[in-house]
Amino acid sequence: xxATLEIRNLHVSINGTPILKGVNLTINQGETHALMGPNGxxxxxxAYALMGHPAYTVDAGQVIFDGEEVLELEADERSxxxxxxxxxxxxxxxxxxxxNFLRSAINARRKSQNPEDQGISIPQFRKLLTQxxxxxxxxxxxxxxxxxxxxxGGEKKRNEILQLATLEPRVAIxxxxxxxxxxxxxxxxxxxxxxLKGPDLGILVITHYKRMLDYLQxxxxxxxxxxxxVESGGPELAEEVETAGYKPFFxxxxxxxTEE
Amino acid sequence: MSxxxxxxxxxxxxxxxxxxxxxxxxxxxxxxxxxxxxxxSEEVVRWISALKGEPEWMTEFRVRAYHTFLGKSxxxxxxxxxxxxxxxxxxxxxxxxxxxxxxxxxxxxxxDTFDKLGIPEAEQKFLSGVGAQYESEMVYHKVRExxxxxxxxFLDMDSGLREHPELVKEYFGTxxxxxxxxxxxxxxxxxxxxxxxxxxPGVHIDLPLQAYFRINTENMGxxxxxxxxxxxxxxxxxxxxxxxxxxxSDSLHSAVVEIIVKKGGRCRYTTIQNWSGNVYNLVTKRAxxxxxxxxxxxxxxxxxxxxxxxPAVYLMEPGAHGEVLSIAFAGSGQHQDAGGxxxxxxxxxxxxxxxxxxxxxxxxxxxxxxxxxxxxxxxVRSNVVCDALLLNPESRSDTYPYIEVEENDVTIGHEAxxxxxxxxQLFYLMSRGLSESEANTMVxxxxxxxxxxxxxIEFSLELxxxxxxxxxxxxx
Numbered sequence: 001x002x003a004t005l006e007i008r009n010l011h012v013s014i015n016g017t018p019i020l021k022g023v024n025l026t027i028n029q030g031e032t033h034a035l036m037g038p039n040g041x042x043x044x045x046x047a048y049a050l051m052g053h054p055a056y057t058v059d060a061g062q063v064i065f066d067g068e069e070v071l072e073l074e075a076d077e078r079s080x081x082x083x084x085x086x087x088x089x090x091x092x093x094x095x096x097x098x099x100n101f102l103r104s105a106i107n108a109r110r111k112s113q114n115p116e117d118q119g120i121s122i123p124q125f126r127k128l129l130t131q132x133x134x135x136x137x138x139x140x141x142x143x144x145x146x147x148x149x150x151x152x153g154g155e156k157k158r159n160e161i162l163q164l165a166t167l168e169p170r171v172a173i174x175x176x177x178x179x180x181x182x183x184x185x186x187x188x189x190x191x192x193x194x195x196l197k198g199p200d201l202g203i204l205v206i207t208h209y210k211r212m213l214d215y216l217q218x219x220x221x222x223x224x225x226x227x228x229x230v231e232s233g234g235p236e237l238a239e240e241v242e243t244a245g246y247k248p249f250f251x252x253x254x255x256x257x258t259e260e
Numbered sequence: 261m262s263x264x265x266x267x268x269x270x271x272x273x274x275x276x277x278x279x280x281x282x283x284x285x286x287x288x289x290x291x292x293x294x295x296x297x298x299x300x301s302e303e304v305v306r307w308i309s310a311l312k313g314e315p316e317w318m319t320e321f322r323v324r325a326y327h328t329f330l331g332k333s334x335x336x337x338x339x340x341x342x343x344x345x346x347x348x349x350x351x352x353x354x355x356x357x358x359x360x361x362x363x364x365x366x367x368x369x370x371x372d373t374f375d376k377l378g379i380p381e382a383e384q385k386f387l388s389g390v391g392a393q394y395e396s397e398m399v400y401h402k403v404r405e406x407x408x409x410x411x412x413x414f415l416d417m418d419s420g421l422r423e424h425p426e427l428v429k430e431y432f433g434t435x436x437x438x439x440x441x442x443x444x445x446x447x448x449x450x451x452x453x454x455x456x457x458x459x460x461p462g463v464h465i466d467l468p469l470q471a472y473f474r475i476n477t478e479n480m481g482x483x484x485x486x487x488x489x490x491x492x493x494x495x496x497x498x499x500x501x502x503x504x505x506x507x508x509s510d511s512l513h514s515a516v517v518e519i520i521v522k523k524g525g526r527c528r529y530t531t532i533q534n535w536s537g538n539v540y541n542l543v544t545k546r547a548x549x550x551x552x553x554x555x556x557x558x559x560x561x562x563x564x565x566x567x568x569x570x571p572a573v574y575l576m577e578p579g580a581h582g583e584v585l586s587i588a589f590a591g592s593g594q595h596q597d598a599g600g601x602x603x604x605x606x607x608x609x610x611x612x613x614x615x616x617x618x619x620x621x622x623x624x625x626x627x628x629x630x631x632x633x634x635x636x637x638x639x640v641r642s643n644v645v646c647d648a649l650l651l652n653p654e655s656r657s658d659t660y661p662y663i664e665v666e667e668n669d670v671t672i673g674h675e676a677x678x679x680x681x682x683x684x685q686l687f688y689l690m691s692r693g694l695s696e697s698e699a700n701t702m703v704x705x706x707x708x709x710x711x712x713x714x715x716x717i718e719f720s721l722e723l724x725x726x727x728x729x730x731x732x733x734x735x736x
Contacts (some may be wrong), residue, residue, distance in 0.1 A: 051687075055683065069435065075690040076692075076699075078691075080690055085691050087691075091682075091684050093706050095706030095707055096702055105694060108694050111327060167693070238261075
């Protein structure tokens with residue numbers, strides 16, 4: 001039995017402004033879900049709130065992951081529990097190499113399971129990282145580069161996927177991993193995610209575009225508007241959005257259209 | 261990602277967990293041989309000189325410097341020095357009558373101290389020679405035999421004066437005259453200990469020479485004096501480390517370091533200073549570099565109550581190169597006023613200053629630097645970069661970059677940046693499973709990486725470890 005991420009009636013605000021107004025969503029390990037919706041509908045807020053960003057205030061609701069109350073936990077504890085967020089805008093950390101960073105992240109996980117743990121050995125880590133880089137078709141030199149410093153848009157996103165591959169979470173949220181990528185870069189990133197798909201990984205991919213979904217083939221599509229999931233369905237829902245746009249859904253669900 | 265890193269990391273890991281247990285201990289002083297009274301006078305100056313049996317010229321040099329000291333006012337800029345009471349300081353403390361070249365001969369109380377600091381172990385592993393100063397004098401000194409045979413001199417300054425008076429007389433006080441500043445004058449008057457190094461032409465010392473300075477007594481003044489002469493085409497890397505126990509009242513560390521690098525020679529001087537939070541650390545360091553010579557200061561300032569230190573390089577002849585790589589960490593209640601000074605006297609000389617400062621809590625780190633190009637010094641190239649990292653909203657950083665250029669065809673770059681460890685950076689790292697303190701440490705380690713990688717691995721690990729200690733808790 002895999003782990004389940006269960007979001008119940010989640011309300012989240014930023015600086016007193018309510019953004020999420022009662023989100024319900026259940027993701028099982030092994031499933032791929034897509035969350036679509038117009039700008040400002042709250043998709044990224046959901047991603048950040050699930051990972052525990054301190055600027056997001058949870059006003060009501062529950063998030064249960066593998067039986068644990070996620071909202072009580074700090075971001076690092078959520079990560080060690082098996083949640084992962086691929087950032088839309090990954091942050092640069094000058095002077096810290098990708099390899100050094102990933103090794104520290106792995107060691108933090110090991111230590112939380114066993115306080116006596118001495119950390120992964122260098123050869124063992126090197127083997128693991130090389131294997132993951134090869135799987136994703138990433139140049140080995142990447143390991144020595146400083147985290148996201150001077151990375152192109154595509155490199156940043158691939159780096160997020162490399163972290164996903166290395167840390168092996170149980171549920172990963174991909175926050176607009178397709179944004180800012182040209183068609184080739186998008187395919188490379190999507191191919192990477194596809195290689196990681198499997199019974200042990202639940203995915204919530206947040207996107208505006210159907211192109212990403214054509215690659216990832218999610219089983220479930222959710223449509224978010226004004227801080228709520230207004231409609232859920234199969235791949236046909238994404239087709240509908242693609243042909244008709246969001247407008248008919250606004251009307252159908254009585255959501256006011258706000259110009260960005 | 262080197263294999264060496266982990267094993268060394270492990271070796272160093274056991275050394276300490278925080279300053280108090282690792283450096284904060286102090287020894288009983290029952291075994292001391294001489295403990296001077298508090299306060300300073302011409303009599304005290306003459307007494308110190310007589311104790312050491314010095315030649316008359318040195319005694320008189322000291323006395324003149326003492327009067328210079330009296331005539332000089334305290335620096336009106338930089339850090340707050342009003343807490344220094346010159347009458348409440350012991351200017352000379354002798355712990356043991358004999359300096360040894362075997363650790364087994366060093367009195368056990370003192371040996372234990374250096375054992376705890378890991379010095380004998382380091383000597384075995386990665387050093388060419390070690391000097392250990394305890395209070396006013398060196399208690400241990402040894403250089404590798406093969407280097408001794410090549411004519412390398414690595415002595416404490418007192419022995420240097422005794423055994424090589426002509427060399428000392430030629431250079432002592434010529435790079436930093438007593439009139440330079442009040443604390444240089446004070447040091448010249450009451451100096452004791454420090455290192456005397458001479459590297460003969462063409463001799464390349466592969467592993468570093470290290471000196472370790474330890475203050476044990478409360479209200480102690482440590483005034484070591486170092487003179488390094490690197491002859492033509494020679495190379496030495498000298499490393500100094502410093503610690504003191506955590507006392508209730510303050511101690512003063514005021515050193516003078518003079519370095520001469522002759523044609524084609526290279527000297528690297530690395531300081532990893534880790535004073536407790538009640539030490540005033542006021543040090544004058546200056547080097548002159550001649551034709552095609554290179555002088556590099558790597559200056560890591562951690563701990564202390566106040567540090568004022570600006571290592572200088574005077575580039576005297578064409579082709580000379582000077583570098584100052586400065587790292588300062590100001591924790592709670594600390595003021596690090598550090599930086600560097602490069603003076604281009606000759607044409608076609610090059611230099612760079614890189615300063616990285618970190619301020620935590622209400623700590624204050626100031627970068628103070630001077631880059632000067634004399635008239636006639638054509639074709640000078642220099643680059644100054646100073647970056648500050650603030651860890652807390654109340655942390656403070658200031659930059660005082662002085663650039664004086666008297667020539668036109670020079671290339672000078674200057675960049676300064678101040679950054680904060682941001683919520684986004686911490687959240688990003690924490691979202692991968694690092695705790696908040698691990699994330700903080702990682703950002704800081706990344707910040708100093710460009711300088712830390714210039715150090716031999718052992719010292720770079722020690723530096724990182726010390727910074728971790730500073731990040732973890734309050735010291736002193």
